[in-house]
Amino acid sequence: MNRTTAWGLIGSAMTLALAVPATAQDALGSAVAKDYDAKLEKLFLDFHANPELSFKETRTARIMAAELRATGAVVTEGVGVTGVVGIMKNGDGPVIMVRADMDGLPLAEDSGLPYMSKVRQIDIDGTEKPVMHACGHDTHITSMVGTARRLAAMKDQWKGTIVFVVQPAEERIGGAAKMIEDGLYTRFPKPDYALAFHVSAGTPTGKIEIQPGLTSSSSDSVDITVFGVGTHGAYPHMGKDPILIGAEIVVALQTLISREISPLEAGVVTVGSFHSGFKHNIISDKAELQLTVRSNDNEVRKKLLDGIKRIAENVGRMNGLPEDKLPQVKVGFESTPVTVNDKPLTERITKTFARRFGADALLTNEPQTGMGAEDFAYFVAPNTDVPGLYFNVGGTPQADIDAAKAGGPPVPAHHSPFFKVAPRELITLATEAMVSAVIDLLGPGNGPTAD
Numbered sequence: 001m002n003r004t005t006a007w008g009l010i011g012s013a014m015t016l017a018l019a020v021p022a023t024a025q026d027a028l029g030s031a032v033a034k035d036y037d038a039k040l041e042k043l044f045l046d047f048h049a050n051p052e053l054s055f056k057e058t059r060t061a062r063i064m065a066a067e068l069r070a071t072g073a074v075v076t077e078g079v080g081v082t083g084v085v086g087i088m089k090n091g092d093g094p095v096i097m098v099r100a101d102m103d104g105l106p107l108a109e110d111s112g113l114p115y116m117s118k119v120r121q122i123d124i125d126g127t128e129k130p131v132m133h134a135c136g137h138d139t140h141i142t143s144m145v146g147t148a149r150r151l152a153a154m155k156d157q158w159k160g161t162i163v164f165v166v167q168p169a170e171e172r173i174g175g176a177a178k179m180i181e182d183g184l185y186t187r188f189p190k191p192d193y194a195l196a197f198h199v200s201a202g203t204p205t206g207k208i209e210i211q212p213g214l215t216s217s218s219s220d221s222v223d224i225t226v227f228g229v230g231t232h233g234a235y236p237h238m239g240k241d242p243i244l245i246g247a248e249i250v251v252a253l254q255t256l257i258s259r260e261i262s263p264l265e266a267g268v269v270t271v272g273s274f275h276s277g278f279k280h281n282i283i284s285d286k287a288e289l290q291l292t293v294r295s296n297d298n299e300v301r302k303k304l305l306d307g308i309k310r311i312a313e314n315v316g317r318m319n320g321l322p323e324d325k326l327p328q329v330k331v332g333f334e335s336t337p338v339t340v341n342d343k344p345l346t347e348r349i350t351k352t353f354a355r356r357f358g359a360d361a362l363l364t365n366e367p368q369t370g371m372g373a374e375d376f377a378y379f380v381a382p383n384t385d386v387p388g389l390y391f392n393v394g395g396t397p398q399a400d401i402d403a404a405k406a407g408g409p410p411v412p413a414h415h416s417p418f419f420k421v422a423p424r425e426l427i428t429l430a431t432e433a434m435v436s437a438v439i440d441l442l443g444p445g446n447g448p449t450a451d
Contacts (some may be wrong), residue, residue: 027273027433032146039145039149040146041423041424046063047141048423050119051131054172055168055175061307064075064166080175081178083167084165085370086166087163088140088164089162090160090162091160092159094161094441096160098144100141100165101167101173102130102166104138105135107130109132109134112418114202119131127259132417134179134416141166142427147431148164148325152334152436158438158439159443172334173334175375177336193345193388195434196389203363208215210346210362213340215339215340216373217338218299218337218379223289229280229285240320249289252311266371267295268302269291271291275287313327336373340388342389349389350441352440
């Protein structure tokens with residue numbers, strides 16, 4: 001089926017899929033819950049206790065490959081370094097991509113959970129680090145297994161192809177681009193639609209955040225190397241101080257936000273690391289800065305990145321550095337554009353979720369509270385011609401959120417050593433939601449009835 005025909009199905013299916021019988025909802029929910037108790041819980045506990053760092057997810061990838069093969073999917077490993085692609089084909093129809101990221105973070109877990117990670121691993125930079133699933137990727141891949149198992153059992157209700165993408169290195173914002181470079185959209189069926197979800201610790205269990213438009217900001221890691229001329233600290237006039245030059249760059253960079261982009265546009269330029277020198281009385285010959293740059297618009301993103309290079313080089317010139325010693329700016333090694341949900345696809349799946357879970361379960365107009373990034377953007381970038389939907393599933397019981405607001409223990413944030421979620425509630429909801437979305441796109445328009 002071509003893309004025009006696939007999109008044509010949206011209108012007809014929206015007309016047909018006006019209601020899902022209560023028995024169908026109960027059947028799917030019951031099937032997912034039973035699968036969690038019988039299998040998925042054990043799988044989640046294993047994933048959580050055995051996290052792996054970006055591009056080092058060999059054990060996780062091996063398990064995911066085996067689980068997808070067990071559903072009848074045709075599996076290819078080693079896509080984009082450690083990524084896994086599973087193809088589940090069931091006749092003619094659209095192609096749907098379901099993506100889950102699988103890497104952990106270099107963080108020592110202190111959640112107090114009985115199954116918390118004690119793993120240490122050599123990172124791709126050669127340094128041994130503690131490892132923790134501090135962003136919920138263990139729940140994402142567990143839910144993918146549950147989704148694949150349900151869809152394999154429900155082939156009488158859908159026609160088409162599902163591409164399960166187990167993505168490495170989301171935390172380094174590198175895995176999606178690597179999989180695209182390795183032929184994800186040329187070696188395998190190119191999707192008509194791409195779907196993914198993320199657990200949200202700040203959202204109550206039982207709730208789904210879904211809305212068209214911007215869902216994640218752009219993110220760029222930037223390295224600036226400032227060259228100087230080393231000398232004795234008591235004779236500063238004999239050298240060129242890279243710390244002073246670097247400090248001037250740090251201050252000047254803030255004018256990009258305060259004076260060069262509109263006050264109605266969002267942007268962040270944060271210097272997270274500044275290293276130079278080894279001794280009190282020695283002026284070093286080099287300083288290293290590391291930045292993160294965020295925006296909600298790709299044009300603003302370009303303006304910020306161009307401005308960083310301009311400021312760094314010209315501060316060097318202002319301090320009398322020769323052209324061959326101007327600060328060097330490196331960008332593009334950990335970068336992703338903004339993630340934008342396709343409006344027609346989002347509106348369609350929002351209606352599907354409302355029918356299945358009730359309108360009260362959906363959060364459809366949540367304000368942006370930060371500038372987190374997500375490299376799912378590469379799968380649905382404008383140049384791919386793939387409409388995408390990225391939604392959030394609540395991970396913290398409402399009682400815990402209420403207690404935190406009343407002065408009790410705070411809800412642990414993502415990327416915190418204390419991070420934890422309610423796995424059963426979020427994995428079962430996420431699985432049921434993803435199955436419902438896929439069947440809505442591939443089914444006859446009446447929604448899933450589960451066996």
